[in-house]
Amino acid sequence: MRPMKWWKLYPALGVFLLFLMLPFYWMVLTSIKSRAELLNTPNPFWVFKPTFNHIVHLLTQTQYGEWFLNTLYVSVGATVLSVTVSYFAAYAIVRLRFFGARVLSTAIFLCYIVPPAILFIPLATVLIQLHWFDKLWALIPVYATFLVPFCTWLLIGFMRNIPRELEEAARVDGASHLQIMLGVILPLAAPGLISATIFSFTLSWNEYLYALVYMFSSANKTVSVGLTTELIRGDVFQWGQLMSGALLGTLPVVMVYFFFVEYYVAGMSGALKE
Amino acid sequence: MAIVTLQGITKKYGEVTAVHDFNLRTEDGEFVVLVGPSGCGKSTTLRMIAGLEAITGGELTIGDTVVNDLPPKDRDIAMVFQNYALYPHKDVYSNMAFSLKMRKTPRAEMDERVLRAAQVLGIEHLLDRKPRELSGGQRQRVALGRAIVREPQVFLMDEPLSNLDAQLRVTMRAEISKLHRRLGVTAFYVTHDQIEALTMGHRIAVMRDGLIQQVSTPTELYDRPANRFVAGFIGSPAMNFLRSRIDGRGEVLEVEDFRISLDDRRRQALARNDSSEVWLGVRPEDITLNPSDSGGENNITGTVELVEPVGPVVEIQVRIGESLVIAQIDRHAGVAAGDRISLALDPANIHLFNVGTGDSLLYGPGHRRS
Numbered sequence: 001m002r003p004m005k006w007w008k009l010y011p012a013l014g015v016f017l018l019f020l021m022l023p024f025y026w027m028v029l030t031s032i033k034s035r036a037e038l039l040n041t042p043n044p045f046w047v048f049k050p051t052f053n054h055i056v057h058l059l060t061q062t063q064y065g066e067w068f069l070n071t072l073y074v075s076v077g078a079t080v081l082s083v084t085v086s087y088f089a090a091y092a093i094v095r096l097r098f099f100g101a102r103v104l105s106t107a108i109f110l111c112y113i114v115p116p117a118i119l120f121i122p123l124a125t126v127l128i129q130l131h132w133f134d135k136l137w138a139l140i141p142v143y144a145t146f147l148v149p150f151c152t153w154l155l156i157g158f159m160r161n162i163p164r165e166l167e168e169a170a171r172v173d174g175a176s177h178l179q180i181m182l183g184v185i186l187p188l189a190a191p192g193l194i195s196a197t198i199f200s201f202t203l204s205w206n207e208y209l210y211a212l213v214y215m216f217s218s219a220n221k222t223v224s225v226g227l228t229t230e231l232i233r234g235d236v237f238q239w240g241q242l243m244s245g246a247l248l249g250t251l252p253v254v255m256v257y258f259f260f261v262e263y264y265v266a267g268m269s270g271a272l273k274e
Numbered sequence: 275m276a277i278v279t280l281q282g283i284t285k286k287y288g289e290v291t292a293v294h295d296f297n298l299r300t301e302d303g304e305f306v307v308l309v310g311p312s313g314c315g316k317s318t319t320l321r322m323i324a325g326l327e328a329i330t331g332g333e334l335t336i337g338d339t340v341v342n343d344l345p346p347k348d349r350d351i352a353m354v355f356q357n358y359a360l361y362p363h364k365d366v367y368s369n370m371a372f373s374l375k376m377r378k379t380p381r382a383e384m385d386e387r388v389l390r391a392a393q394v395l396g397i398e399h400l401l402d403r404k405p406r407e408l409s410g411g412q413r414q415r416v417a418l419g420r421a422i423v424r425e426p427q428v429f430l431m432d433e434p435l436s437n438l439d440a441q442l443r444v445t446m447r448a449e450i451s452k453l454h455r456r457l458g459v460t461a462f463y464v465t466h467d468q469i470e471a472l473t474m475g476h477r478i479a480v481m482r483d484g485l486i487q488q489v490s491t492p493t494e495l496y497d498r499p500a501n502r503f504v505a506g507f508i509g510s511p512a513m514n515f516l517r518s519r520i521d522g523r524g525e526v527l528e529v530e531d532f533r534i535s536l537d538d539r540r541r542q543a544l545a546r547n548d549s550s551e552v553w554l555g556v557r558p559e560d561i562t563l564n565p566s567d568s569g570g571e572n573n574i575t576g577t578v579e580l581v582e583p584v585g586p587v588v589e590i591q592v593r594i595g596e597s598l599v600i601a602q603i604d605r606h607a608g609v610a611a612g613d614r615i616s617l618a619l620d621p622a623n624i625h626l627f628n629v630g631t632g633d634s635l636l637y638g639p640g641h642r643r644s
Contacts, residue, residue, distance in 0.1 A: 165359035168326050173373035173420075174347035187363040 024250075030243035031055065038239055054240030055248075063218055064245055067226035070136055072252065074211075074222060075204035078143035083196050085144065086151035087189070091181055093152075094159045095167060105156055112149035116209050119145070127214060136220045139211060143204050150203075151196040158192030159185070194260050202253050223249040276350075276427040276460055277302050278323065282332035285318050285484075292318045294484045296332070300477075303458045305451075307475030309465055310507070315484040316464045317432055323462060324353050324430050336428055347376070352421035353430040357437060358413045360405040360420070366392075367401040370420045377424075391423040394453065411442045418450070422457060429454070429461040435470065447473060468508050472496070480504050500639070502632035505555050505625055511589060513625070514561075514599045516554045520544055527554055530595035532574045537621055543635040547628060552635070555625035558589065561601035563609070564616040572621060574599075578613045592617065 132138035308316040325346035499505035576594035
């Protein structure tokens with residue numbers, strides 16, 4: 001492929017960058033504007049007297065720290081659970097060739113298509129029956145209901161591309177299924193697993209509906225729910241604190257992407273190549 | 275080392291029979307090649323010996339043990355795969371040591387055995403490399419090393435050379451043969467390449483559509499093919515087949531407008547034929563150019579369509595009526611396309627095959643020399 005002319009490439013990239021960065025810029029801007037400047041400013045795209053009052057207030061006067069830790073706990077828990085289960089499921093579906101494996105893999109994908117808005121009422125019944133309502137850890141298995149189908153589907157696509165002969169060679173060499181799964185296939189599936197991890201973590205971190213409906217005490221809220229329920233009182237929007245909270249809340253996701261973006265890309269291409 | 279016995283081995287996938295009634299008993303330390311076109315069941319047979327495919331019917335014995343229901347690791351076999359199947363995240367040492375590690379071999383012994391195997395294959399300087407840093411030939415050696423390091427009873431190879439370029443294939447072919455002689459272990463080798471089969475095998479099993487066609491030494495297979503399929507599959511360029519009518523007395527074959535008289539042995543064989551027609555088979559090197567266009571018996575005349583110099587000889591395609599005959603002739607004969615020439619068939623090397631079954635009238639079922 002010939003290298004593209006710069007004037008064909010960069011303007012398009014610039015527009016794209018602007019589109020992506022503008023909300024982020026707005027978030028940063030709002031979180032460091034004083035209340036007065038928020039409501040009355042000659043130039044809304046700039047801050048003249050930056051202040052950290054909102055952030056300090058958020059961290060000291062609200063339960064934001066607790067929400068943050070809650071979200072971290074639930075996201076990490078749900079991710080570890082879902083990726084582990086999905087890896088075993090994907091391995092079984094791709095490699096064990098048991099009766100109905102194909103149907104099962106399609107069924108798993110269909111599970112992912114069912115939207116949470118349809119599921120949240122029946123799921124609520126289940127949680128009430130189990131006495132899991134308003135228990136923070138209950139969000140971990142709840143999130144797994146949509147993470148496991150997605151991750152399994154992603155890993156199935158990925159593991160189909162790992163040559164079967166590798167597993168057969170390991171079987172002839174004397175490895176058990178568990179040894180093959182952990183010693184031979186796992187290192188090769190790493191890019192796929194990292195993609196699944198990033199995806200699970202992001203989806204759990206951003207999850208709103210289940211956390212809103214199933215957790216009602218303030219101590220059990222996640223960042224996304226806490227911000228919108230505690231910082232919007234009636235029609236009063238505490239914009240500075242809302243945006244500070246949103247800003248801090250995106251940091252873990254940004255960091256996860258930052259460290260694993262290369263693997264993530266590799267994982268996605270692995271999932272799509274058939 | 276061990277004797278491997280396959281008794282009535284059958285593999286079915288649902289209604290489809292991939293391998294049917296496979297019978298073979300190896301000698302101790304024998305090199306057996308399974309050859310045939312793709313889909314003939316040769317790889318399936320090998321994978322059944324390896325334990326990677328379940329056996330539907332029959333009995334498989336390695337040494338004194340019936341291994342039908344044993345998993346691969348308990349069969350004391352090693353296998354080399356077509357795409358090498360090296361573990362990409364492990365270095366060469368770990369690749370070769372993997373099976374020893376799985377068997378909890380002590381570290382010192384493991385080091386010694388890996389190094390010894392690496393020296394045999396000339397890859398001891400590559401032990402700390404990853405597979406992706408190796409050339410195709412080196413990877414192939416590592417795959418062989420991984421198999422020999424365990425000193426298995428049976429060595430299985432599934433088209434191990436087909437991913438290499440032509441020149442390397444010839445080199446590795448010879449190396450595997452030497453390696454086998456050195457180790458003296460019973461080996462099964464699957465290939466679709468008849469040259470590989472002829473050069474490497476002590477005995478060759480030719481397969482087609484899941485059925486063994488013939489099991490013989492390379493010479494026997496070439497000289498005495500049991501049926502038309504084997505005759506056509508083994509040898510390059512392939513044997514010529516001419517559909518012939520048998521004259522009233524059963525002594526002479528009529529091919530197109532020509533008459534081929536037969537020796538006593540072939541006349542007797544013709545008596546066993548159940549039809550008035552027969553396939554006459556003759557190898558390209560058993561056809562000679564007849565300088566004086568005598569037009570006598572055993573001579574056929576035709577027009578040269580193509581002349582291909584292949585080095586030591588020239589291959590010519592000659593149109594004779596409806597048939598096209600390939601002959602190998604002297605490279606200085608000076609034959610050109612369009613020439614009308616006369617060819618003589620060597621009567622001692624004429625093969626006869628039944629038109630219905632394809633069985634050889636000379637070496638087919640019931641006539642095999644034991």
